[in-house]
Amino acid sequence: MTQAKKGDKVQVHYKGTLADGSVFDSSEGRPPLDVTLGAGQVIPGFDEALTGMKVGEKKTVLIPVDKAYGPHNEDMVMQLPANQIPPDLNPEIGQRLQVGGTGGEVMVVEVVDLNDEFIVLDANAPLAGKDLIFDLEMVAIA
Numbered sequence: 001m002t003q004a005k006k007g008d009k010v011q012v013h014y015k016g017t018l019a020d021g022s023v024f025d026s027s028e029g030r031p032p033l034d035v036t037l038g039a040g041q042v043i044p045g046f047d048e049a050l051t052g053m054k055v056g057e058k059k060t061v062l063i064p065v066d067k068a069y070g071p072h073n074e075d076m077v078m079q080l081p082a083n084q085i086p087p088d089l090n091p092e093i094g095q096r097l098q099v100g101g102t103g104g105e106v107m108v109v110e111v112v113d114l115n116d117e118f119i120v121l122d123a124n125a126p127l128a129g130k131d132l133i134f135d136l137e138m139v140a141i142a
Helices: 044-050
Strands: 009-017 023-026 033-036 058-063 077-081 096-100 106-114 118-122 132-141
Touching (some): 009 044
Antiparallel strands (some): 009 033, 058 132, 077 118
16 A cells, blocks of 8 residues: 655645644545645655655644744734824734734734734734644545
8 A cells, every 4th residue: 555755635634733633724524635745845754754655544643843833932922012003903812913014025913912002913823832643644645
């Protein structure tokens, strides 16, 4: 039976959980995820976990921070004066916003704290700093 290798296009069903058991993503109720192995379409640990799997194979893998979204970087947390918030924006903690970066790029940030004087925005990936657990099922290899 063929094992998935770099360059193969694969289809996989998955469920991603954190150490506390909370589910952060799943293909349940959706078509399987299409991935070309080695193409950088998914986090490195996910790609590595799929490599070597056979159609019909299931497994659970722990992907450490360094093979997932990396450590949480405090340099990507910004505190801004509240008076710099557009007047028509009513931010709430946990809300995700798009803001312009210093080089003109668009960044997605999360509101992590706010009061009348300041707003704190975090530009880290939501899963940065976390080990991830994936239940995987290889559906197809092409």
